[in-house]
Amino acid sequence: MPLPHDEAFKKLLETFFQEFIELFFPELDSMLDYSETRFLMQELLVDIVGEEARELDLLLEIRYRGLDGYILIHLEPQSYRDTRFHERMFIYFSRLFERYRKEHKLIIPIAIFTSDEIREEQDTLEMVIPEHQILRFQFLKVELRKQNWRRFIDSDNAVAAALLAKMGYTTREARDVRREFLRMFMKLKTRLDQGRLALVMSVADLYFQPDRAQDEEIIQELMIQYPEEGEAIMELMPAWKRWGYEEGVAEGIEQGIEKGQAEIIRKLLLHGFTPEEVSKAVELPVDEIKKLV
Known part of the structure; x- marks a missing residue:
């Protein structure tokens, strides 16, 4: 299928x-x-x-x-x-x-x-x-x-960044791939609008299997290396947004979405995704997505 x-x-x-x-x-x-x-x-x-x-x-x-x-x-x-x-x-x-x-x-x-x-x-x-x-x-x-993933990490090509997790790499290299993707994304931020950035992120997030503890380490590394950019990356990562949503469930669905994903969901909808497609990408109920249309 x-x-x-x-x-x-x-x-x-x-x-x-x-x-x-x-x-x-x-x-x-x-x-x-x-x-x-x-x-x-x-x-x-x-x-x-x-x-x-x-x-x-x-x-x-x-x-x-x-x-x-x-x-x-x-x-x-x-x-x-x-x-x-x-x-x-x-x-x-x-x-x-x-x-x-x-x-x-x-x-x-x-x-x-x-x-x-x-x-x-x-x-x-x-x-x-x-x-x-x-x-x-x-x-x-x-x-x-x-495709060898290392061939693409110095590229500022949006497709290379979005598909990096689908390239050929070993299990041992998975963390390095994740880190390089985030670094590539920082470069893209200087020349892509928010809608296109959201699209790159949403596609890449379908392929990565992020480990929260590992991602926290990577984000910290990037924030040290790029102090003005690391937090901005975290704000745009769909996986991080989902964690914000999950942690906000106890405070109410609406508040959880506001804490996590409202901005990026609106950008995806404006970019042409249907509520059903966004629902699959960010793993939220379609009814909640439609409230933001």
Whole structure:
């Protein structure tokens, strides 16, 4: 079953599409004109694969310098094992080609594998006969668990920060990953608005499994190293906000939310999350989220 983080992950890709391409596909990045980017309406994609009646996760139109025209880029996050996923990507591609071939000369399919397992994901579909290749379809892919987390810690890329906990690291390195994420977040604070910061935090918090005592140590370390920033980080961390909520239950639900999460919940709602999505992300009842709408 797909993980409940899918909607938050898609919003991350929508909001930071350019940062995602810059991070994982630098050669493609150099060919794209981001000033002319348009996400296609989701309802236009319903039933695009016929009997499966699925929706594509993300489809956008963007200008491609090499063709001096517009192309399509299809982004498909995949969080669970599916041995026929490469076939599904080909079906998506075929339907897109059928529908858009007159307007767009190039369609680029990209899969983002977010599974916790390290495995080789099949990205090619081939049909051959002796001495003749009938078909060879290959999509671009990112396998997050195969990415070395240390490669990204000096980056100011918002996608790198949000997905750091999904990169490849050992159990012994988990504390270092957590600390580096918080440090990266401090750098992002200087150039991102509060809504985008909240989005990065909400996605990252889905992947981290914070230990409260350990986080307290890390926050203290950062407050010593960055005395003006450490407390600000703590104020924006969803995990810390949840603890504030839990500790405030005895004083009443409303007071608990005020103590913990009201500000960040409002920012997420303003950023386009539904009350149900926010409820999953911050682990609060939907009814309480709706009171802040």
